[in-house]
Amino acid sequence: MAADWLGSVVSINCGLTLGIYQGEVSSVNHKSQTISLKQPYHNGVRCPLPEVTFSAIDIKELKFLDIQKTVNKPGTGQGAATESSFTPSARHNQSNRVALPHGTSSNSHSSTAPITILRRAPTGSSNSRGATQATQKKNSVRNGGPMRTRDDECFGGGTDENMDADFDFEGNLALFDKAAVFSKIDGNGGHSNRAQHHNAQGDQKPQSYRHDENILEAKPVIYRQITVPQHGGKDYCTDSGLVVPSVPYELHKRLLAAAERWGLSLERRLETTGVCSSQMALTLLGGPNRLTPKNVHQRPTVVLLCGPHIQGAQGVSCGRHLANHGVEVILFLPNFVKMQESVTNEVHLYSRTGSKQVASVKDLPISPVDLVINCLDCHENPLLSEQSWYQSAADWANQNRAPVLSIDPATGGQHQPVEAKWTLSLGLPLPLAETESRVYLCDIGIPKLVFQEVGISYRSPFGCKFVIPLHTP
Structure with a gap:
């Protein structure tokens, strides 16, 4: 069988x-x-x-x-x-x-x-x-x-x-009913809640989104979030497109006076400006790629050109913080002119860092340095730029071939004696002269209602940073 x-x-x-x-x-x-x-x-x-x-x-x-x-x-x-x-x-x-x-x-x-x-x-x-x-x-x-x-x-x-x-492959593919599967995915099978929901809305096809697209509906972005009663004549914009208007020096001065009345004293502003400007300078010097424990033999050198006024005191505060972070700082400050009390206090504190201070341009380095920080300008006394010590310091900065960072420079149509590569404004930008300098804005900690007190409708454009770049639209 x-x-x-x-x-x-x-x-x-x-x-x-x-x-x-x-x-x-x-x-x-x-x-x-x-x-x-x-x-x-x-x-x-x-x-x-x-x-x-x-x-x-x-x-x-x-x-x-x-x-x-x-x-x-x-x-x-x-x-x-x-x-x-x-x-x-x-x-x-x-x-x-x-x-x-x-x-x-x-x-x-x-x-x-x-x-x-x-x-x-x-x-x-x-x-x-x-x-x-x-x-x-x-x-x-x-x-x-x-x-x-x-x-x-x-x-x-x-x-x-x-x-x-x-x-x-052909036999295995014949076992797969592609039409039924795609019909179920598209919601035409009527088996999923999603398909029932869209069928109830008149067979509306669900909208698809990209991986980087927000699926939540949001209000439209208002890019002009800062309005001022007196315009400085020029607008800037941030990386995200927010408009930051410039203000005249008189309005900026009233804003700082209102902040002082509410407790934001000059000393606190000097400290905030010194921290933010030194952080920007550290980034320009190379940041973590330059300032490391294994690179002590190549410490960057920074020269501070300061005048006997508030802008000079801001530069001395910046130099103190740079010295605390291992930067070799050389402070130029003339000693034959009368200095304000704020400058004297900052210099006394700067001397505790052990860094160098000179009063003559002849004592400044001849070879190029890593960075020059310019704090020679004064808003209250524009004729200061005509003095000989000012002109000598400006000529040294222009001939040293080092990049220059200017902190709170002079306003208006005044000619800039020192050609700066970067310019740092405080709070709100001032109407600066037309140069090729890159403008940055520093947050000095003025509250929102203080802006409102002088007629400025303000919403912070800084986001998660204290120093942001500004661009010309």
Whole structure:
């Protein structure tokens, strides 16, 4: 009877671990309880071996997919059937289940029995071992509980599959219903709340957003958030587009006087200006790339040119903070003119840093330095620039070939004796002369209601910084 099934196409289910094999029956051995398939397929993929042999105890279920031929037996009346080529198919619903020889059914063996597959090597193979046998254990029992093999624990089952086998892309793609999936994604299937929500709104398609786009509705940005009663004649804008108007010096002076009445004294302004300007200077000098413990032999040198007025006191405060951060500071301040009390106090504190102070331009370095900070200008006395010590200091700065940072320079159409690369304004910018200098704005800590007291509608443009660049629109 075993020979009656030769040439039939069958599907053999060996469980989850070994999977499903399909192929044409090439031999059935009653004595050894084995069945062999030629040109087999394993889980839909063509096996590299021409023939695979199964033991009856390994088989969970056996189905006939197609009977290729039957053998005529006397008295049976059976004839030969036409042969057809075999391809893996899903015709399981039309197949017949049969019992295995010697009463071994497809579902009668225990799940704990070992599974053994005998694979026949190809004819003429150079492998001297001949047929190979791969044995894999399932659910072995140890100490009363299930134990998995090392491969199962690390990689799962099926580690003996041939990874070089060609994958049937067309057959696998045919199992994927793209139309149904995309219909569900687009919300046309009616199964998701999102689709029901948009269908209720008249089949409105949901709006898509970029990864960097805010999905929350926000009020439109007002870029002119600062308005002044007296305009200085020039507008600036920040990196984010906020408009910062310039103010005349008279309005700026009233603003500082109002801040002093509310407790923002001159000493506090000098300290804030010194901190912010020194932080900007440290950035211009190279920041962490220059000022490191391993770079003490290349300390940057900064020369401060200060006058005997409030602007000079701001420069001395900046020099003190730079010296505290390891910068070699040289302070130029003439001693033959009368100095304000604020300048005297700042110089007394600066002397505690051990940095150098000179009163003559002849004592300044001849070689170029890293940075020159200009604080020579005075808003109250514009004629100061005509004095000889002022002109000598300005000429030295222009000939030193070092970049210049001017802190709170003179306003209006006055000519700038010192050509500055950067200009730092305080609070609100003043109407500076037309130069190629880059304008920066410093936050000196004036509260919002103090601006309102002098008629300025103010909203801080600084954001998370204390010094921001200003651009000409």
